[in-house]
Amino acid sequence: MDAVALAGHALGVPNLVLAMAPPLPPDFSARYAALVERRRLREPLQHITGTTAFRHLDLTVRPGVFVPRPETETVAQVAIDAARALAGASAVASILEPSDPTRSAGAAAVVDSSGAVVDSPGAVVVDLCTGGGAIALSVADEVPGAWVTAVELSPEGVALARGDADRLGLAVRVLTGDVREASLLAELDGAVDVLVSNPPYIPPDAVPIDPEVRDHDPDLALYGGGADGLEVPRAVVRAAVRLLRPGGTFVMEHAEVQAAAVRADVAATGAFTDIHTVVDLTGRDRMVVATRRP
Incomplete structure (x- = not known):
């Protein structure tokens, strides 16, 4: 696969x-040989081609920003399913009760000068620790x-996400x-329908074996802080408690x-129900999913 991608x-x-x-x-032969040599030295394929x-x-992929992984898809x-379900339910409600002031699907949110949601006809989704914006852009x-x-x-991640949003024509703010700031997105307190995150979570003593990860992904995107690597994920959980509306969906x-350990952290807040683990396509425990209590 890499050989064909490099040739292309x-x-x-x-x-x-x-x-x-x-x-x-x-x-071609000289240019191709130079690319193959870079890959032989374990430079990530995505850094060489600039895309993933x-x-x-x-x-777009650039050095200094975490490379999105297939597992995160x-x-x-x-998160997409949860946002779609909300949009579908809101659309039905608007048909059955057209005079109801609650949300309906299909239009962008209205916000005031501070960024607070005044009216959001569609799902309000927040992606914390977005990196280059892969999840947020996919939801949009x-x-x-x-x-x-x-x-x-990361300023590099912010610039990359904004650039791709503009290039792809996707409406992502x-x-x-810093997710550890207690006032982060305070204007959205209690107004978020879906909060999703792929935070850094590697413990400090679990240095990745693959050179593509260890030597090229930024430490800020890998190591979650604390002895167990869960300092930043716990901050994400605290933010979810504050930001999600009753019935909102949390995915991390x-x-x-x-x-x-993550299920226990989510349960300890007392703010969530239906806390469970979801596996990825390889059958590995990959994420926690929970619902914000009323």
Whole structure:
């Protein structure tokens, strides 16, 4: 797969089909060999090509920003399903009770000068620790009418997410912020329908083996803080308690070995019900999902 992707990159062909390959330019062999050498030295394929596929999108990748993983596509799916369900229910309600002032699906949110939601006809979705924005952009792409806010601490990540949102024509509000700040997104307190996050969660003594991760993904996106790596994920849980509306959905990625600990952290808040672990496509415990209590 990498060999074909690198050949396509050298030829400027996004999706190279070998049976229909274009004529090779005279300098192809040298350019291709240079790309292969970079990959042999374990530079991430996505850094070499500058792009990666995530669900239905081709996203930009740059050094200094976490490379989205296929496992996180399943996390995005749960958030997308929850937002879609809300949109569907709201649309039905608007048909049955057209005079009802509650939300209906299909239009963007109305906010005041502080950023607070005044009226949101679609689902209000927040993606914390968004990195380059993969989850937030996918929600905006796949849930019509959703009002999506993405928050990232890294300036490089913020710039990348904003750039892709503009390039793809997706309505995502991208903000710089630290999930550990108690006042983060205070204007949305109690107004969020779906809060999703793929925070850093690796413990300090669990240094990744793969050079592509260890040597190229930024530490800020990998290590979650504290002896167990769950300092930042616990901050995400606290933010979810504050931001989610009653009945809102919480989705957060974690490491396979952290499932029980994360469920316990979510339960300890007393703010959630239906707390459970969802596996990824390989059957590994991948995320916690819970519902905000009334």
